[in-house]
Amino acid sequence: MIRTELTSTLLAGSCLLDSTSTPQNNLKGALIERLTTYYATLGVSSSISDTCTLEEAQLRTAIESLCIVERIQGIISVNNGSTSTEEPPLLGVRDLAQIRTLLSISFHWGVEPLLSRIVSAWPERPNVATSNVTQIIDLTTMPEDYHRLSDLTSRILRLVFPAGPQQKSSNSLITEALLNRHLKDIFEPAIALGWLPKSLASDSMPPLEDARPFVMRLLGTLPVSQTIAALGGVISTRSSVQHVRRACGYLLSRQLLRPDGIRGLCAAIFGESEGDDIKLEQLEHVSRTLSMVPANINPQDYFSAIIPRLVDLLHDAKSIAFRRASSFTISRLLTNIETSSPAPQIILSTLHFPFLHVSSPGMAGGSPSFPDVAYALSSLSILLANSDPSPKLISTLLSPIIAPLYAVMHHLDSSRTSDPSTREIVHDTIMTWFRVSAAEEAVATLMFILDDQDGKLELGFDGKIKRAERISDPLSLFTPESLRQAEETGQLESGANWLDLYPDPVRFVGFIQSINRQDIISNFFVLVLEAYRDNEKQNNDPIQTLRYLQVIIQMQTFLSNDSKLGGFQDPVQILKFIEQVLEDSQRHPNQTSQKKEDFPSRLAQLSLEEDRDTMEEGEDSDDDMVDSEKRDIGTEMTETALIILLSVLEGNKALSTRTTPILSNILLLLEHLITGDSPNGIKELAREVRLVLTARLAMQNAPNFKDDEDSHQRDVQKVYQQALKLLQDPILPLRAHGLLLLRQLVSPSRSEQFKAVDPALIPAIQDVFMQSVQDNDSYIFLNAVQGLAALVDHGGAPVLKRMLDTYTCGIDGLEGSSMSQQDLDTRLRLGEATGIVVSRCGTTLGTHGNYIVPSLLRVLRSSNVPTALKMSALSLLADCQKTYPLVLLPFFGDLSGGTLDLIQLETRSTEFATTIEDEPTSKNSKFPGLRRAALHFMSLLLKGTIENIYDTSFRRSIYSEDLIRRTKLILSYISDTDADVVVRVMAREALELSKQLEYAIIDPFAVG
Structure with missing residues (x-):
C-alpha cells in the first residue's frame, strides 16, 4: 500500500518535470501543460489558466513541487505516526534525483523570486548600484508575496523538523538533501523574515518568529563548517540588507564561539585546499572574521575564548591550511590590531x-x-x-x-x-630572535x-x-683534600665549570658564536671586558668576576680560531682599551710571576684563610703546584687585546698609524711584546698586527697613479697595492700570495718590472720581508727569504747591511745568551737569504766582503750564540769561498787558523745521546754538525787554494809549512778518533786535500 502511494506520488512529480517530452521554446506554455498533466494525474481539476504570467506559472510549479516533496517525506519518514507494520519503502537513485530537482525548483522558482521582490520593496537600498535599469515594483502584491514566502519557508523548515524545533530532526534522504544542498537557501528567507525589524514589519507583513527557533536549532546541531559556510553565503548574497547582515554576523559569532567554531570557519573557507592551494585572500578572510568583535560581546571575553583555540589549532597536524590560518590570524592580532585591544x-x-x-x-x-x-x-x-x-x-x-x-x-x-626535539625547538627559537633583533x-x-x-x-x-637551587657559598666548596681531588679529576681544567656558574661560560660563548652576528659579538665582547675591568677595580663579587673572566677566556679562544671579528661601532674606544691593556703588560712585567697561581686555586685559597695554620709542616704553597705555570690574567687580557686589534683593523680598512695616532703608540707597545719575554702566542699575534700596520702604512704612503706614467710603472704600482692589500688579510694563503707578489715584483727574472720599481718603495718592501721572515709558516718565510735575496739585487748594499745587522744583533750580550727558538729561526732564515745573495754575486762579491766576512767571524767568535747559528755562519763562509775565493783573502789566516782550532777543540770521542735537532737553541759546541760544517769549509779553502795556486792567483806562501803540517796533524787525528762517522770521512777528504796542497806548493811547474 505504501509503495503504491509512493509510486503514484513520484509519477505525479515527474509530470512537473516532464523529462520524457521534447523541449519547448515556449516556457510558459510548457509549464502550463505540465501543470495540467500533473493535476490530471492527481485526479483534481486544473486551477491554472493560459492568461497567467510566466512568473505565476513558475511559482505554481515551485509550490506543487514542494507539495510532492512533502508527500514523499510523509510516506518514507519513520516518524510519520502511522500504525502500519509495513516497512517504509526505499528510494532509488532516479527517485532521489527527481526529488533533488523538485527541491531545486521550489527554491529557484519559488523562494528566491519571492524573497527578491520583498527585499527590493524594503526602503533600504544597495550601497552600490548593480544596474542602471530602473525596476518597477508592484507594491499591491507585496502582502500576498510575503505570505507565500512565509508559507514556503515554514513548510521547508518542517521538512527538517516535522515535530517542531524542540524535537528530533527527520533522518530521511530528503532532509539530508535539503541540509547538504540548500542550507544557505533555507537560511536566506528564514533570517530575512524571522529577524525582520519593527521598522520594516507591518500588520500585513509580520515577522516570521516561528523561523527563529528552527534556525537556532539548525545552527546548534549542524557542523560548524557547514553553518559558517551557509551564513557566509547569506551575507555575500544579501549584504545590502542591513538587518540580514547584522543577524548573520551575530549568528556567525555565536558559531565561532562554539568549541570547534574556529576549526569550522577554516573548514568552510579552505575546504580541501592544502599547501600551495592556500591563497592570501583566504587567510585574510579568516583573520578579518576572527578579529571583528561582535557588538554584544565584551572584547576581553571574546578574545579570551578564541585565542586559546587559535593556539590549539596551531597543532593540527592534519591540515596545513588550518595551521597557516591560525598563525596568520595570531600574527595579525599581534601586529595590526589597535593598541586598546x-x-x-x-x-x-x-x-x-x-x-x-x-x-x-x-x-x-x-x-x-x-x-x-x-x-x-x-x-x-x-x-x-x-x-x-x-x-x-x-x-x-x-x-x-x-x-x-x-x-x-x-x-x-x-x-x-x-x-632532542624540544632541545632543537628551543635552540631554533632563540637563534631566530637573535638573527633579527637589533644589536x-x-x-x-x-x-x-x-x-x-x-x-x-x-x-x-x-x-x-x-x-634551580643555588649554592649558598661556592667559595667554601673546597677543602685541601677536595681541592686535590678536583685537580686530579680535571675539575679545575680550563673550561671546567667547577663552581657551577650560570650561564656556563663554555656553552654561553659557544652559543654566542653560533649567532654568527659580528656586531653582536663585538659589542658584547667590549661590554664584558669593561665589566670585568670595572669589577676588578671595585673588588666586587669574586664569583661575578670569575664569570666575566671565564667568558672572556672562552671568547678569546673562539676569536683565536676565527679572528674575523669586525664591525666595532667605535674603533677609537676599543683601541684605547687595547692600548691600556698593552701598557699594563709593559708597566708590570713581573705581574705574571706574581699571579702565576691558577685563579681557581686563589679563590679556593681565600676560603681556606682560617685553616692556613693547620696545614702540615713542609707543605708548599700554591706557587709550587703543577698548575702554577698556567696562563695568568694579564697574559689572557694581552692576547685578547691583540686578537681584538686584528679584528678592528680587518673591520676598518682606513685605520693606520697615519690616520689614527693611537696606533703609533700601540705599534711601539707591540715591539716590546715581540722583543720581550712574552709567550710565543702573544709574539706571533704581535708580529701579525705589526705586519698589517706596516703594510697598511706602506699602502697609504705609496704614490698615486698618474696618467702620464709609463705603463710598466702603473703595472708595478697596481701589483704593489694588491700585494699590500693581501698582506692585511687574516687568511693565511691570501697573505702568502701577497708576499709572493712582492717577491715577484723585485725579482731580477722580471727585468721590466725590476727596473720599474720605485726606489722609494724599497724600504717598505724590505720591512715586510724582514717581518715575514719571523713567521712560523714555511711558505711565508721561504718567500720572505727569496724576496730579501732578490731585493739585495735591487737595493744594493743598504739592504744587505740591514740583513746582516739583524743577523748579528745582540749576539755578544744578554740577547745572544738567551736566544729563543723564534729568534734563532729568524737569524737562520736571514742567513739563508744571505747565502742566496752570495751565490748570485759572482765576482761582484768583493764589493760586499768587507762587511759580510767580519759579521760572520763575529758570530764564530761569540761564545753566547747557539751552535746552530755558528753552523749557519760557517755555511755562509763556504758559500763565499765557492762563489769568489778572493773575498776571503784578507781574512785567510784568521779563517784557516780559527777553523783548525775549532775542529781540534770541539772533537769528541764519544757520541751524544741527543742531537742538535733535539736542542736547537743549545750552545753546546760538541755537536758533530758544527765539526762537519767546519770541515766542509776547510775542504773548500784547501781546494780553492790548490786551484788558485795553479792559476797563479795565490802566492805559494799563503799556506806556510807550519800551517800545512798542523793541518795534516789535526785532520789525521780527527779522522782516526772522532766519534762521528761523517766527521771522520770528511776529515780524511780534507787530509787528502792538504797533501795535494803540499804537492802544489813544491810543484816546480806551479807559478807563484
Missing part, C-alpha cells in the same frame, strides 16, 4: 605564561590551566614557521622570554635525558643573562619550570 596581551599571556611564572625550588611550577613548556615551545615554533618573517612579530613574541628560554636551553643541554637589544639581553645570578632554571618531569 586586549588581544595582544591575551596572546602573549597564553604563550609566555610557562616561562614567566616560575616556582621556587621544591614547589610545583606553572598552573594547570595553562599549557606546559613543551606545548608553548611547539606553539611558538609553529607560529614562527607559518608566519611572515616579520622582525616586529618575532620581537613581540620572543623578547620578553629570551632569558628564560636560554635557561631552558641550558638545562636541556646539560641533561642527558632531555627530549643593542641583543647585547643587552646577553648581558642580562650573564648578570642574572638567579636565572638558572630547571624543567621538571611535569613539563613545568622551576628555579
Whole structure:
C-alpha cells in the first residue's frame, strides 16, 4: 500500500518535470501543460489558466513541487505516526534525483523570486548600484508575496523538523538533501523574515518568529563548517540588507564561539585546499572574521575564548591550511590590531605564561590551566614557521622570554635525558630572535643573562619550570683534600665549570658564536671586558668576576680560531682599551710571576684563610703546584687585546698609524711584546698586527697613479697595492700570495718590472720581508727569504747591511745568551737569504766582503750564540769561498787558523745521546754538525787554494809549512778518533786535500 502511494506520488512529480517530452521554446506554455498533466494525474481539476504570467506559472510549479516533496517525506519518514507494520519503502537513485530537482525548483522558482521582490520593496537600498535599469515594483502584491514566502519557508523548515524545533530532526534522504544542498537557501528567507525589524514589519507583513527557533536549532546541531559556510553565503548574497547582515554576523559569532567554531570557519573557507592551494585572500578572510568583535560581546571575553583555540589549532597536524590560518590570524592580532585591544596581551599571556611564572625550588611550577613548556615551545615554533618573517612579530613574541628560554636551553643541554626535539625547538627559537633583533637589544639581553645570578632554571618531569637551587657559598666548596681531588679529576681544567656558574661560560660563548652576528659579538665582547675591568677595580663579587673572566677566556679562544671579528661601532674606544691593556703588560712585567697561581686555586685559597695554620709542616704553597705555570690574567687580557686589534683593523680598512695616532703608540707597545719575554702566542699575534700596520702604512704612503706614467710603472704600482692589500688579510694563503707578489715584483727574472720599481718603495718592501721572515709558516718565510735575496739585487748594499745587522744583533750580550727558538729561526732564515745573495754575486762579491766576512767571524767568535747559528755562519763562509775565493783573502789566516782550532777543540770521542735537532737553541759546541760544517769549509779553502795556486792567483806562501803540517796533524787525528762517522770521512777528504796542497806548493811547474 505504501509503495503504491509512493509510486503514484513520484509519477505525479515527474509530470512537473516532464523529462520524457521534447523541449519547448515556449516556457510558459510548457509549464502550463505540465501543470495540467500533473493535476490530471492527481485526479483534481486544473486551477491554472493560459492568461497567467510566466512568473505565476513558475511559482505554481515551485509550490506543487514542494507539495510532492512533502508527500514523499510523509510516506518514507519513520516518524510519520502511522500504525502500519509495513516497512517504509526505499528510494532509488532516479527517485532521489527527481526529488533533488523538485527541491531545486521550489527554491529557484519559488523562494528566491519571492524573497527578491520583498527585499527590493524594503526602503533600504544597495550601497552600490548593480544596474542602471530602473525596476518597477508592484507594491499591491507585496502582502500576498510575503505570505507565500512565509508559507514556503515554514513548510521547508518542517521538512527538517516535522515535530517542531524542540524535537528530533527527520533522518530521511530528503532532509539530508535539503541540509547538504540548500542550507544557505533555507537560511536566506528564514533570517530575512524571522529577524525582520519593527521598522520594516507591518500588520500585513509580520515577522516570521516561528523561523527563529528552527534556525537556532539548525545552527546548534549542524557542523560548524557547514553553518559558517551557509551564513557566509547569506551575507555575500544579501549584504545590502542591513538587518540580514547584522543577524548573520551575530549568528556567525555565536558559531565561532562554539568549541570547534574556529576549526569550522577554516573548514568552510579552505575546504580541501592544502599547501600551495592556500591563497592570501583566504587567510585574510579568516583573520578579518576572527578579529571583528561582535557588538554584544565584551572584547576581553571574546578574545579570551578564541585565542586559546587559535593556539590549539596551531597543532593540527592534519591540515596545513588550518595551521597557516591560525598563525596568520595570531600574527595579525599581534601586529595590526589597535593598541586598546586586549588581544595582544591575551596572546602573549597564553604563550609566555610557562616561562614567566616560575616556582621556587621544591614547589610545583606553572598552573594547570595553562599549557606546559613543551606545548608553548611547539606553539611558538609553529607560529614562527607559518608566519611572515616579520622582525616586529618575532620581537613581540620572543623578547620578553629570551632569558628564560636560554635557561631552558641550558638545562636541556646539560641533561642527558632531555627530549632532542624540544632541545632543537628551543635552540631554533632563540637563534631566530637573535638573527633579527637589533644589536643593542641583543647585547643587552646577553648581558642580562650573564648578570642574572638567579636565572638558572630547571624543567621538571611535569613539563613545568622551576628555579634551580643555588649554592649558598661556592667559595667554601673546597677543602685541601677536595681541592686535590678536583685537580686530579680535571675539575679545575680550563673550561671546567667547577663552581657551577650560570650561564656556563663554555656553552654561553659557544652559543654566542653560533649567532654568527659580528656586531653582536663585538659589542658584547667590549661590554664584558669593561665589566670585568670595572669589577676588578671595585673588588666586587669574586664569583661575578670569575664569570666575566671565564667568558672572556672562552671568547678569546673562539676569536683565536676565527679572528674575523669586525664591525666595532667605535674603533677609537676599543683601541684605547687595547692600548691600556698593552701598557699594563709593559708597566708590570713581573705581574705574571706574581699571579702565576691558577685563579681557581686563589679563590679556593681565600676560603681556606682560617685553616692556613693547620696545614702540615713542609707543605708548599700554591706557587709550587703543577698548575702554577698556567696562563695568568694579564697574559689572557694581552692576547685578547691583540686578537681584538686584528679584528678592528680587518673591520676598518682606513685605520693606520697615519690616520689614527693611537696606533703609533700601540705599534711601539707591540715591539716590546715581540722583543720581550712574552709567550710565543702573544709574539706571533704581535708580529701579525705589526705586519698589517706596516703594510697598511706602506699602502697609504705609496704614490698615486698618474696618467702620464709609463705603463710598466702603473703595472708595478697596481701589483704593489694588491700585494699590500693581501698582506692585511687574516687568511693565511691570501697573505702568502701577497708576499709572493712582492717577491715577484723585485725579482731580477722580471727585468721590466725590476727596473720599474720605485726606489722609494724599497724600504717598505724590505720591512715586510724582514717581518715575514719571523713567521712560523714555511711558505711565508721561504718567500720572505727569496724576496730579501732578490731585493739585495735591487737595493744594493743598504739592504744587505740591514740583513746582516739583524743577523748579528745582540749576539755578544744578554740577547745572544738567551736566544729563543723564534729568534734563532729568524737569524737562520736571514742567513739563508744571505747565502742566496752570495751565490748570485759572482765576482761582484768583493764589493760586499768587507762587511759580510767580519759579521760572520763575529758570530764564530761569540761564545753566547747557539751552535746552530755558528753552523749557519760557517755555511755562509763556504758559500763565499765557492762563489769568489778572493773575498776571503784578507781574512785567510784568521779563517784557516780559527777553523783548525775549532775542529781540534770541539772533537769528541764519544757520541751524544741527543742531537742538535733535539736542542736547537743549545750552545753546546760538541755537536758533530758544527765539526762537519767546519770541515766542509776547510775542504773548500784547501781546494780553492790548490786551484788558485795553479792559476797563479795565490802566492805559494799563503799556506806556510807550519800551517800545512798542523793541518795534516789535526785532520789525521780527527779522522782516526772522532766519534762521528761523517766527521771522520770528511776529515780524511780534507787530509787528502792538504797533501795535494803540499804537492802544489813544491810543484816546480806551479807559478807563484
